Ligand SMILES: CC(=O)SCCNC(=O)CCNC(=O)[C@H](O)C(C)(C)COP(=O)(O)OP(=O)(O)OC[C@H]1O[C@@H](n2cnc3c(N)ncnc32)[C@H](O)[C@@H]1OP(=O)(O)O
């Protein structure tokens with residue numbers, strides 16, 4: 450493997466994920482981050498799609514990024530004219546190559562497609578564009594026809610070629626054989642563009658790169674049409690760590706990029722997604738935490754910092770003494786073995802009831818067992834929320850903070866958001882408390898279900914999770930927030946006392 454390049458298509462194929470539509474500002478933010486990561490080519494969109502899409506592509510092309518900015522085009526002159534109007538560096542010029550696509554979709558024959566591919570390649574080259582000529586549905590195409598279209602493309606001026614496994618039908622062995630054949634037959638290396646319909650996108654991409662592909666088409670978090678595309682983070686980390694190949698990608702920015710794309714597209718990352726999933730560096734099992742304390746490589750293939758992440762130890766029914774003792778010590782308490790056994794027993798009891806064990810739960814258990822008093826500095830007096838289809842959700846909250854009454858009102862994206870904004874404003878005097886995560890679960894079915902709200906709050910680098918459980922989602926949110934805020938400020942005071 451040498452000189453591997455990455456074409457990131459988060460902004461084109463990734464945006465084709467059903468339900469995703471990015472604004473110009475969203476696309477610019479993602480493009481800047483991809484450039485910071487060090488991807489070589491950013492496929493910024495399909496210029497033919499709409500005026501808004503063209504404005505976004507134009508804005509990205511005008512950013513002066515190091516990456517080559519590319520637009521998807523069909524083998525049609527209007528698509529190329531629109532790409533030219535966006536001032537892109539290159540086009541991903543896509544010719545359907547399987548007989549299925551040629552006959553059923555285009556209602557043409559191989560000769561016509563060959564002619565269209567040649568003419569549009571020449572047209573784009575004559576207008577100063579770099580052309581990546583791509584075979585759509587190449588994995589179901591006749592390989593000889595595919596090679597002849599690539600050859601004609603090279604003669605017409607294409608500088609890059611691409612093989613699309615459009616509906617994810619490749620397997621690694623077949624990929625390897627095809628790419629060895631292409632490498633032996635063509636003067637320039639072919640790129641690989643895979644879809645994940647059978648979960649083989651990454652495996653096929655890596656197989657192609659090892660067999661001579663020069664460029665991988667990828668997306669952040671593997672988003673894309675249907676089951677998605679090959680994910681950038683997986684290919685990069687596999688090449689770096691399992692094949693010892695230096696990709697040049699800034700891996701410490703991968704996690705932040707993943708979260709940025711998830712937030713802007715509204716597509717959550719599965720907790721168990723490799724490398725960037727919420728649980729990829731979280732540990733609950735006592736045997737694992739015990740091992741990690743001796744050497745993190747016992748239960749982690751790489752250090753989380755390599756991806757710009759942190760390790761998380763989670764409490765629950767699988768916890769052991771090592772993890773409980775670590776968490777309690779981090780909370781600033783000194784404990785003896787007898788206390789530790791009792792705390793662990795209570796943690797497991799909570800777990801057996803099917804409960805998440807939050808930091809606040811653990812702290813409260815520890816305080817009970819160690820017989821420590823916890824005084825809530827922030828107490829709820831009352832709150833009011835107004836919401837409906839014709840009003841802006843508005844909330845007012847009255848709290849007692851260190852015995853002083855504080856009243857705040859505010860608006861939000863919904864009643865819960867409005868209430869949380871008020872609480873944050875009301876406690877601003879005790880410090881800058883950030884809401885990092887908010888999850889809600891209905892514990893029982895029905896509209897009168899018990900609702901569990903889990904929040905993750907941070908203050909000055911310290912993070913805490915807490916829970917509120919009520920039948921009313923707003924009350925559960927208020928409870929989780931106030932519980933967490935009190936625990937955070939109490940943990941800070943314990944630190945001060947220790948110092
Ligand atoms: C595998 C992939 O990811 S391909 C990329 C998919 N991306 C997109 O579809 C981008 C967004 N698409 C759009 O905005 C619209 O579909 C447009 C503007 C491209 C076309 O819109 P319309 O003119 O209304 O056509 P429509 O969407 O109904 O059909 C697609 C047309 O493109 C043709 N076509 C499809 N792929 C190609 C191709 N690679 N080269 C040439 N023509 C193509 C189809 O045969 C069809 O032609 P027809 O209208 O003459 O039958």
Ligand SMILES: CC(=O)C(=O)O
Nearest residue numbers: 462543585586613615
């Ligand atoms: C072009 C493209 O995105 C595909 O064939 O999957």
